[in-house]
Amino acid sequence: MKVIIVDDEPLARRGLRLRLENLGGVEVVAECGNGREAKEQILNLKPDVAFLDIQMPGVTGLELVQLLPKEEIPQIVFVTAYDQYAVEAFEVNAVDYVLKPIEEDRLGRAVERVREKLGSENIAAQREQLLEAVADLTQESPAALEEKLAAGELGNSRYPEKIAIKDSGKITLVPAREIDWIDAAGDYMCVHANGETHVMRITMKELEQQLDPKVFQRIHRSTIVNLKRVREICAHINGEYHLVLNNGERLKMSRSYKNKVQHFI
Numbered sequence: 428m429k430v431i432i433v434d435d436e437p438l439a440r441r442g443l444r445l446r447l448e449n450l451g452g453v454e455v456v457a458e459c460g461n462g463r464e465a466k467e468q469i470l471n472l473k474p475d476v477a478f479l480d481i482q483m484p485g486v487t488g489l490e491l492v493q494l495l496p497k498e499e500i501p502q503i504v505f506v507t508a509y510d511q512y513a514v515e516a517f518e519v520n521a522v523d524y525v526l527k528p529i530e531e532d533r534l535g536r537a538v539e540r541v542r543e544k545l546g547s548e549n550i551a552a553q554r555e556q557l558l559e560a561v562a563d564l565t566q567e568s569p570a571a572l573e574e575k576l577a578a579g580e581l582g583n584s585r586y587p588e589k590i591a592i593k594d595s596g597k598i599t600l601v602p603a604r605e606i607d608w609i610d611a612a613g614d615y616m617c618v619h620a621n622g623e624t625h626v627m628r629i630t631m632k633e634l635e636q637q638l639d640p641k642v643f644q645r646i647h648r649s650t651i652v653n654l655k656r657v658r659e660i661c662a663h664i665n666g667e668y669h670l671v672l673n674n675g676e677r678l679k680m681s682r683s684y685k686n687k688v689q690h691f692i
Contacts (some may be wrong), residue, residue, distance in 0.1 A: 428542065431457045431472065433465040433488065434480040435508070435628075436593050439527075443478060443506070445536050453538065462486025467492055469501060476502040476522070476541045482591065484614075484628055502541050506600050508591030527591070527598055530653040592618060592627040601625055603638060607656045607672055611649035622674075646670065646680040 434440045440458045441518050447453045457654060459465035463486055469477060479488035486548040487495065493618055503520075508527040522544050589600040605620045609641050616634050618625040627634070635643070635651060652670060659671035668680040 428453050428476060428538070428545070429456045429472070429474040429476045430454065430655075431459065431465065431468055431474040431501070433459045433462070433477060433483075434512070435460050435483045436480075437592070439480070443534075446529065446531055447538070449531070450535055450538055451533075462491040463495070467490055471497060471501055473499070474501050475545060476504060476627065478506050480505045481505055482629070484630065484633070487633075502544055504537050504541065508593070508600065527581060527610070550647075552689040587637060589619065590627075591635075592625045594626065599625060604653075604655075605640070606643075606653050606679070607674060607676065608653060608678055609634065609651040619676075646678060646684050648683075650678055652678055 432440050432455060433444050434443070436457075437460070440460070440658075444455050444458065447455060456474055457468045459468055462483060464499060465479075479491060481488040481645070488505060488507075492500060502522045504525060505521050506525050506527060506529065519565045523540050525533060525537050538663075587603065589602050590606070592601055593597045601618060601620050607619045609616055609618050609620075611617070611631055612626070615626050615628055616631065618627060631645075631649065631651070635645065637652065642654055643651050644654055654673075656672045656674070657670050658673050661669040661671060663669050663679070665682065667682055670678045670680055672678065
């Protein structure tokens with residue numbers, strides 16, 4: 428079975444390659460660090476399966492699947508540190524959905540699912556396999572997930588309870604509710620939570636899409652704040668405001684975002 432690994436973290440790619448090769452019967456034909464490179468390699472090498480990280484700068488794993496011609500899409504196994512993309516996995520007919528950090532037994536089950544799907548044209552059985560995979564991940568029964576899918580409720584949890592921050596091959600899961608504010612530093616985001624600063628390589632727009640807008644709002648082109656952490660709003664010169672957080676931190680709200688004040692009243 429020919430495999431391509433797509434993840435922007437070199438250590439994550441290396442770890443997944445070693446685990447896959449240990450399973451036997453698997454040939455890793457390419458490793459890619461971004462979606463654009465992966466698209467080119469998939470079209471050239473035509474692998475049987477692609478193990479895709481969902482959260483990548485630029486082209487995400489989900490966007491990569493959408494960019495590929497339908498007849499060129501290999502079997503897809505999403506590898507992710509959080510579970511809010513379950514609905515999208517169904518929509519692109521992924522064969523499995525594996526949570527980081529990856530356990531070897533769980534990876535083995537994913538590979539077996541791929542083998543079964545490669546040898547089967549039974550769409551109903553394939554869907555059932557994915558349903559079981561997502562049920563394993565979310566700790567809900569397949570029947571309960573079926574009901575939520577039918578009612579359109581599964582997508583309501585699109586904002587994860589924890590934000591996955593990758594750094595030097597390690598993933599830290601930071602509860603979203605504990606984040607005080609976020610600011611940009613070049614190509615990186617600084618996530619401030621519980622007195623600690625976590626750095627992640629992601630755009631402001633991509634990170635903003637992971638956060639519930641009822642709780643988090645942009646107050647500056649480079650700053651997002653947790654509304655529940657705001658203690659005071661202080662008017663400043665030139666029509667600007669300063670927000671004082673519960674921890675005493677002062678953040679500037681620029682004039683172009685002054686309409687956001689209504690969210691605090």
